[in-house]
Amino acid sequence: MSDNPSLRTPSQRIAWIATIAISTMVFIFLIAPILAIMPLSFSSSSYLTYPLPGLSLRWYDDFINSPRWMNSLKNSMIIGIASTLLSMVLGTLAALGLAQWKSRFKPLVLAFVLSPVVVPGVITAVGLYFFFAPIGLTGSYLGLILAHTALATPFVVITVGATLQSFDTNLARAAASLGASPLQAFRRVILPLILPGLASGALFAFATSFDEVVIVLFMAGPEQRTLPREMFSGIRENISPTITAAAVILTTVSIMLLATLEGLRRRNERLKGGS
Amino acid sequence: MTDALLTGANASTEVSLKRRLRRAERTRQVKALALVVPLLVFLLFTFAGPIAGMLWRAVDDREVRQVLPQTIAALADWDGKGLPDEKAYAALASDIQAARAGGTIAIAAKRLNYALNGFRTILTSTARNLKPVPEPGTAKETLSKINPAWRERSTWTTIKDASGPVTGFYLLAALDLTRNADGAIVAAPPDQAIYRDIFARTFLISLGVTALCLILGFPVAYLLAVLPPGRSNLLMIFVLLPFWTSLLVRTCAWIVLLQSKGVVNDSLHWLGIIDEPLRLIYNRFGVCVAMTHVLLPFMILPLYSSMKAISPAYMRAAASLGAAPLTAFLRIYLPQTLPGIGAGSLLVFILALGYYITPALVGGAADQMISYFIALYTTETANWGLASALGAVLLLATLLLALVYGKLVQGQQVTGGMKN
Numbered sequence: 001m002s003d004n005p006s007l008r009t010p011s012q013r014i015a016w017i018a019t020i021a022i023s024t025m026v027f028i029f030l031i032a033p034i035l036a037i038m039p040l041s042f043s044s045s046s047y048l049t050y051p052l053p054g055l056s057l058r059w060y061d062d063f064i065n066s067p068r069w070m071n072s073l074k075n076s077m078i079i080g081i082a083s084t085l086l087s088m089v090l091g092t093l094a095a096l097g098l099a100q101w102k103s104r105f106k107p108l109v110l111a112f113v114l115s116p117v118v119v120p121g122v123i124t125a126v127g128l129y130f131f132f133a134p135i136g137l138t139g140s141y142l143g144l145i146l147a148h149t150a151l152a153t154p155f156v157v158i159t160v161g162a163t164l165q166s167f168d169t170n171l172a173r174a175a176a177s178l179g180a181s182p183l184q185a186f187r188r189v190i191l192p193l194i195l196p197g198l199a200s201g202a203l204f205a206f207a208t209s210f211d212e213v214v215i216v217l218f219m220a221g222p223e224q225r226t227l228p229r230e231m232f233s234g235i236r237e238n239i240s241p242t243i244t245a246a247a248v249i250l251t252t253v254s255i256m257l258l259a260t261l262e263g264l265r266r267r268n269e270r271l272k273g274g275s
Numbered sequence: 276m277t278d279a280l281l282t283g284a285n286a287s288t289e290v291s292l293k294r295r296l297r298r299a300e301r302t303r304q305v306k307a308l309a310l311v312v313p314l315l316v317f318l319l320f321t322f323a324g325p326i327a328g329m330l331w332r333a334v335d336d337r338e339v340r341q342v343l344p345q346t347i348a349a350l351a352d353w354d355g356k357g358l359p360d361e362k363a364y365a366a367l368a369s370d371i372q373a374a375r376a377g378g379t380i381a382i383a384a385k386r387l388n389y390a391l392n393g394f395r396t397i398l399t400s401t402a403r404n405l406k407p408v409p410e411p412g413t414a415k416e417t418l419s420k421i422n423p424a425w426r427e428r429s430t431w432t433t434i435k436d437a438s439g440p441v442t443g444f445y446l447l448a449a450l451d452l453t454r455n456a457d458g459a460i461v462a463a464p465p466d467q468a469i470y471r472d473i474f475a476r477t478f479l480i481s482l483g484v485t486a487l488c489l490i491l492g493f494p495v496a497y498l499l500a501v502l503p504p505g506r507s508n509l510l511m512i513f514v515l516l517p518f519w520t521s522l523l524v525r526t527c528a529w530i531v532l533l534q535s536k537g538v539v540n541d542s543l544h545w546l547g548i549i550d551e552p553l554r555l556i557y558n559r560f561g562v563c564v565a566m567t568h569v570l571l572p573f574m575i576l577p578l579y580s581s582m583k584a585i586s587p588a589y590m591r592a593a594a595s596l597g598a599a600p601l602t603a604f605l606r607i608y609l610p611q612t613l614p615g616i617g618a619g620s621l622l623v624f625i626l627a628l629g630y631y632i633t634p635a636l637v638g639g640a641a642d643q644m645i646s647y648f649i650a651l652y653t654t655e656t657a658n659w660g661l662a663s664a665l666g667a668v669l670l671l672a673t674l675l676l677a678l679v680y681g682k683l684v685q686g687q688q689v690t691g692g693m694k695n
Binding site for chain 1: 313516534541625
């Protein structure tokens, strides 16, 4: 475990051990809560305490048979997928444009495009609440999809933009010199190469929407409540083990997204290493 | 190649070719911009427009003007000294009659009550008792008889101050300031002056969480940066998994862990350290722990990328020149991590300032941050002017810090993303 054996003095060894000890505690701090909540969802008791008196799937049964929870899962999927698609179209176009656009206003435009990420959720939510209510977009799927798209698009612009930065434009030129039309060159040369970047962008966009709760709190009617929104009111009222089942389902989705992202990153690295 | 041909060509074709190239470049630029425009238009509608609308609401003041138009007109040339003349009283009486018939009196009453506690009663009692239209010349007497408040100058200055169409009233209120009867800006009465405390609290919690994140994140980022890639990639999962886990799952997890019959209290009891369960949640402690957990990855990732860029050769060079390890760390390594420390701290601080969900779920009444009050005034009490003004202050603070952040990370790769 040595970064440089020539520097190993006793005091450095102590510092190194301290680093490892503190880091281990921080890793436990980061991961333990997520791990601790999972077994409780399989408990046969309705008390959220250890040790578990017995194992049971009754809370998952509860979740699946509850119209409220299933409806919220469905809403999360609808809104997540729709805003991912919309933000992919808008974000990819913008990233392609920004990669070619040369202007001194570019940093300003970029800052504007990325600002939905920085502005506190409550401010965006309040603004949208005032703005969308008179035109009938509060309490509607469309309003939530539009709002989530605005939040998700910056991530698409960032990830696709980063991919385009490492993209070798000579390849596009080569395609053109071999007689490909711009559209053909995009579809057959550029697109396959930036596809991993697009996929990560889509994952980020979906995760953003799937996790968002502040805007949903302000804008969703009873029909559009999403999974995080149901969890929010569930936690407020009293935490039943059904919430822990919902938490496990949400975490599973996150792990799948993360694993896909990691797979994409590895593939990208392998391709880069091969070239 | 074309270059070779070009140098051989005569001057006139060269110029036209240059012009053609320039034109081609210009079309390319226009096409590039055209690709960005759809997103810009979209964001104008779903983001910039709504926020501009919110900012407008922070200064918009047309309610009283709509309900009491004649009064406002009559007060236009009142100097604010002494009481207004009979004309203003007559206008007010006529406005109140009309507002009563139109059912709009509550709108003005609500707005005026923000500025002067009890104004709602003054206005509604007057409206109730103002049965016949006062004879010409007797409006002042009639109104003052119904409610002696109409003999007070402050009643009238309140109406004049609220005459719109724009006002600094809500913005001043958001900073615990108000205008007195003479129009000077003074401190708000103590029972209304709560926002400076709330801003200070928001600031303090954010600062504390940022400090905690830095203390906990620094060794982890260092470890991840110096370990061989295989091992650090594996450990990175410990940072990325929480990062990707839903905010609500994590908040819920902390409630389960920290509640009085939760895992932490049970373990401490079992170990014999405590007899009574400790109060670990629904207080400041719970807020800080949960927020630190949520924001720690936002500290570790920028720190990690700045440390990854530091070549180990510098430390070796320092050692070879006789620096003790601690000296080398403090004078060679630490300064190079400063951009990462700055970026991570600013990012965490900015995100913490706007936090709503976590304090709302794990904090007590005394731990709610500014976002909570913005939400409260928007959805519960419908004091939209004040909600917008508080939002404007928070937005200003966030944007200023974001500007600094932008300067700091300029040229650095901004990836990893941010979630709120």
